[in-house]
Amino acid sequence: MSDDYCELCDLPKSTCIHGRPPPAPQPVVKAPPKPRGTTTSRSTSRTPGTPRKPVNRRWTPPDELKVHIVTVLRTAGGEMERDRALAELEQLVGDRLREGDRETTPEGELRWHYAARRARQALITEGVMTKGSPGMWTLA
Helix, strand or coil: CCEEECCCCCCCCCCCCCCCCCCCCCCCCCCCCEEEECCHHHCHHHCCCCCCCCCCCCCCHHHHHHHHHHHHHCCCCEEEEEEHHHHHHHHHHHHHHHHHHCCEECCEEEEEHHHHHHHHHHHHCCCECCCCCEEEEECC
16 A cells, blocks of 8 residues: 555655656647738728728828829930939929928938939839939930
Protein backbone atom coordinates (compact mmCIF):
# COMPACT_ATOMS: atom_id res chain seq x y z
CA MET A 1 0.00 0.00 0.00
CA SER A 2 2.92 2.34 0.45
CA ASP A 3 3.27 2.47 -3.34
CA ASP A 4 -0.18 4.09 -3.60
CA TYR A 5 0.87 7.21 -1.65
CA CYS A 6 3.32 9.90 -2.65
CA GLU A 7 6.43 10.17 -0.47
CA LEU A 8 6.58 13.95 -0.98
CA CYS A 9 3.05 15.03 -0.10
CA ASP A 10 1.46 11.96 1.55
CA LEU A 11 -1.49 12.01 -0.86
CA PRO A 12 -2.68 9.12 -3.00
CA LYS A 13 -0.67 9.06 -6.22
CA SER A 14 -3.90 9.27 -8.25
CA THR A 15 -4.55 12.77 -6.84
CA CYS A 16 -0.99 13.88 -6.17
CA ILE A 17 0.79 16.12 -8.66
CA HIS A 18 4.00 14.19 -8.09
CA GLY A 19 2.54 10.80 -8.94
CA ARG A 20 0.81 11.83 -12.17
CA PRO A 21 2.67 11.58 -15.43
CA PRO A 22 3.14 14.92 -17.21
CA PRO A 23 0.28 15.75 -19.57
CA ALA A 24 0.82 14.95 -23.22
CA PRO A 25 1.72 18.04 -25.25
CA GLN A 26 -1.25 19.46 -27.10
CA PRO A 27 -0.78 19.91 -30.86
CA VAL A 28 -0.53 23.54 -31.95
CA VAL A 29 -3.42 24.41 -34.20
CA LYS A 30 -2.69 27.28 -36.57
CA ALA A 31 -5.37 29.32 -38.25
CA PRO A 32 -5.57 28.67 -41.97
CA PRO A 33 -3.83 31.38 -44.04
CA LYS A 34 -6.02 33.99 -45.67
CA PRO A 35 -6.21 33.62 -49.42
CA ARG A 36 -4.55 36.46 -51.30
CA GLY A 37 -6.58 38.93 -53.23
CA THR A 38 -9.70 38.67 -51.10
CA THR A 39 -11.52 41.64 -49.75
CA THR A 40 -11.61 42.47 -46.09
CA SER A 41 -14.76 42.50 -44.04
CA ARG A 42 -14.57 46.28 -44.07
CA SER A 43 -15.12 46.53 -47.82
CA THR A 44 -17.76 43.80 -47.89
CA SER A 45 -19.92 45.54 -45.29
CA ARG A 46 -21.13 47.92 -48.00
CA THR A 47 -24.25 46.80 -49.81
CA PRO A 48 -23.62 46.38 -53.55
CA GLY A 49 -25.06 49.24 -55.52
CA THR A 50 -24.80 51.80 -52.74
CA PRO A 51 -22.46 54.72 -53.38
CA ARG A 52 -19.20 54.89 -51.48
CA LYS A 53 -18.76 57.51 -48.81
CA PRO A 54 -16.94 60.50 -50.31
CA VAL A 55 -13.37 60.98 -49.18
CA ASN A 56 -12.53 64.44 -47.90
CA ARG A 57 -8.96 65.01 -49.04
CA ARG A 58 -6.64 67.72 -47.87
CA TRP A 59 -4.58 67.71 -51.07
CA THR A 60 -5.36 67.52 -54.74
CA PRO A 61 -4.59 64.04 -56.07
CA PRO A 62 -2.26 63.83 -59.10
CA ASP A 63 -4.99 62.31 -61.29
CA GLU A 64 -6.98 65.54 -61.08
CA LEU A 65 -4.03 67.53 -62.47
CA LYS A 66 -3.32 65.32 -65.51
CA VAL A 67 -5.94 66.90 -67.78
CA HIS A 68 -4.85 70.39 -66.83
CA ILE A 69 -1.17 69.65 -67.49
CA VAL A 70 -2.03 68.39 -70.98
CA THR A 71 -4.18 71.51 -71.57
CA VAL A 72 -1.34 73.84 -70.54
CA LEU A 73 1.17 72.04 -72.75
CA ARG A 74 -1.17 71.92 -75.78
CA THR A 75 -1.79 75.65 -75.42
CA ALA A 76 1.98 76.23 -75.42
CA GLY A 77 2.57 74.12 -78.52
CA GLY A 78 3.42 70.83 -76.78
CA GLU A 79 6.54 71.83 -74.85
CA MET A 80 7.24 74.15 -71.95
CA GLU A 81 9.83 74.75 -69.28
CA ARG A 82 8.81 73.13 -65.98
CA ASP A 83 8.69 76.33 -63.89
CA ARG A 84 6.65 78.14 -66.53
CA ALA A 85 4.34 75.11 -66.87
CA LEU A 86 3.76 75.10 -63.11
CA ALA A 87 3.01 78.85 -63.18
CA GLU A 88 0.51 78.37 -66.02
CA LEU A 89 -0.99 75.39 -64.22
CA GLU A 90 -1.43 77.49 -61.08
CA GLN A 91 -3.27 80.16 -63.08
CA LEU A 92 -5.52 77.48 -64.56
CA VAL A 93 -6.38 75.54 -61.38
CA GLY A 94 -5.33 77.94 -58.60
CA ASP A 95 -8.88 78.55 -57.41
CA ARG A 96 -9.56 74.77 -57.28
CA LEU A 97 -6.51 73.87 -55.22
CA ARG A 98 -7.30 72.62 -51.76
CA GLU A 99 -6.24 74.17 -48.48
CA GLY A 100 -3.40 71.71 -47.90
CA ASP A 101 -1.97 72.13 -51.41
CA ARG A 102 -0.22 75.34 -50.40
CA GLU A 103 1.57 73.57 -47.53
CA THR A 104 5.05 72.17 -48.06
CA THR A 105 6.22 68.58 -48.03
CA PRO A 106 8.91 67.53 -45.55
CA GLU A 107 11.40 68.20 -48.37
CA GLY A 108 10.18 71.83 -48.65
CA GLU A 109 8.27 71.51 -51.95
CA LEU A 110 4.70 72.79 -52.31
CA ARG A 111 2.31 69.85 -52.12
CA TRP A 112 0.54 70.71 -55.34
CA HIS A 113 3.92 70.92 -57.17
CA TYR A 114 4.65 67.42 -55.89
CA ALA A 115 1.23 66.25 -57.12
CA ALA A 116 1.92 67.84 -60.52
CA ARG A 117 5.26 66.04 -60.78
CA ARG A 118 3.57 62.73 -59.94
CA ALA A 119 0.86 63.47 -62.52
CA ARG A 120 3.59 64.14 -65.11
CA GLN A 121 5.26 60.80 -64.29
CA ALA A 122 1.92 59.04 -64.73
CA LEU A 123 1.41 60.79 -68.09
CA ILE A 124 4.89 59.65 -69.19
CA THR A 125 4.04 56.07 -68.18
CA GLU A 126 0.77 56.30 -70.13
CA GLY A 127 2.65 57.59 -73.20
CA VAL A 128 0.96 61.01 -73.25
CA MET A 129 4.21 62.81 -72.39
CA THR A 130 7.89 62.10 -72.98
CA LYS A 131 10.80 62.65 -70.64
CA GLY A 132 12.52 65.05 -73.00
CA SER A 133 15.37 67.17 -71.69
CA PRO A 134 15.75 68.08 -68.01
CA GLY A 135 13.49 70.93 -66.92
CA MET A 136 11.22 70.60 -69.97
CA TRP A 137 7.73 69.11 -70.03
CA THR A 138 6.90 67.73 -73.46
CA LEU A 139 3.82 66.08 -74.94
CA ALA A 140 4.40 62.89 -76.92
